[in-house]
Amino acid sequence: MRTIVVGTRQSALALTQTGQVIDHLRELCKQHGIEAGFELKKIVTKGDRILDVTLSKVGGKGLFVKEIEQALLDGEIDLAVHSMKDMPFELPEGLVVGAVPLREDPRDCLITRDGRGLDDLPQGAKVGTSSLRRASQLQHYRPDLQIESIRGNIDSRLRKLETEGFDAILLAAAGLHRIGWQDRISAYLPPELCLPAVGQGALCIECRGDNEFVLDLLSKYKHEPTAVAVAAERSFLGRLNGGCQVPIGAHAHLTKESGPSIVLTGMVGSPDGKQVLKETMTGNNPQQLGLQLAEALIAKGAAELLALAEE
Structure with a gap:
């Protein structure tokens, strides 16, 4: 039996979505008579290590993928599961996108302490986001809001909503859906008001371009309409x-x-x-x-x- 080593970041969300991908791939192996087992390898990226600075100031592309791509190139892992919105446009030579599975909800969402929506937030409300894209569109819609940087994984940001005086925080809906916390969402922001990040809600399954066994398996997993969009x-x-x-x-x-x-x-x-x-x-x-x-x-x-x- 072939063992496929799967690389991922070690946040709760990354581990959850990678676990879901492995479950789907196991099912595909069963359906197609492919003998393969799966092993998980957790990898810490630069974006995970630097948490006290806004993402835009950390600089560079591939903050959450570089170390994982290096593990792919070094042969330590066979495939990697990334959030597509973290992927730079150009991939390192030798690596390819093996599959883009069915997309989750691509929208951004608002989480407030009392469940109110964006239009109901008080004048000058303090809203947390680490994304310049979200901040720009939110300030455009409501210039009165006080936008402040908030970093960390989903659960630490939700804690900061309570402990650091935020009236609301902005997150990608897909992450909350994947870990089963959609009941925390106060309101979804329509794309007309806040366009999502490129690839938001989609996953990228990356592998080496010469790994035919993995490429063949991933070809059965891709969702063409999502890949085209x-x-x-x-x-x-x-x-x-x-x-x-x-x-x-x-x-x-x-x-x-x-x-x-x-x-x-x-x-x-x-x-x-x-x-x-x-x-x-x-x-x-x-x-x-x-x-x-x-x-x-x-x-x-x-x-x-x-x-x-x-x-």
């Missing part, structure tokens, strides 16, 4: 040369109506939320669509806004 979003991100720590958001979905089949909306904002550029386009080719949308926003001044954020 995420490819459009990532093409948009790649053209803007953005990491997950700048105020860029995008969301694509497939439509079954006649004509173009991918609908992609993208945004670039200033860190203070005073300017938010947003555009929606439709098309059939995900890579081309992402590039076109990025060019449209660059023509409106997106590059200048991103330069501000990088500073």
Whole structure:
């Protein structure tokens, strides 16, 4: 029997979603008569080690994936489970995305101490987020809010909501869904108000490009509509040369109506939320669509806004 070593970060969410992936892969092995066992390897990344600084100040792309990708390249693990929103646009030579499974809810959500929604928060309410993208869009919608950085895993952020005087915190809905804590969600933020991060809610199963055994197994696991939507979003991100720590958001979905089949909306904002550029386009080719949308926003001044954020 072949043992497949699976690498992951060691947060509760990362371990939960990796466990769910392994369960699905075990089921696929059973269905297809593939003899394989699975072993978990926990890996600490730079983004996990530095918790006292906002993500945008830690800098660099791949904060939550570099060490895991190195373990892949070194042959210590056979595949890695990442949150797609943590993935830089370019992968190291020799590594590929083996599968993008079915996406969870891509939206951001609001958790408040008393269950109230965004419009019901008092003037000047203190809202916690480590994301420039969320902060930019929230300040754009409600300039009165006091946005403060909050880092840590999901449970430590939920604790800080109670202990550090926040009126609300913002999180990705997908993480709360995956660990079964959706009852903590006070309100979902519609993409019209707060576009999610590129790839938010989707997982990336990464492996070596020459590992045919693993590639064959993962080919049975991928969800094509999710893969196409995420490819459009990532093409948009790649053209803007953005990491997950700048105020860029995008969301694509497939439509079954006649004509173009991918609908992609993208945004670039200033860190203070005073300017938010947003555009929606439709098309059939995900890579081309992402590039076109990025060019449209660059023509409106997106590059200048991103330069501000990088500073």
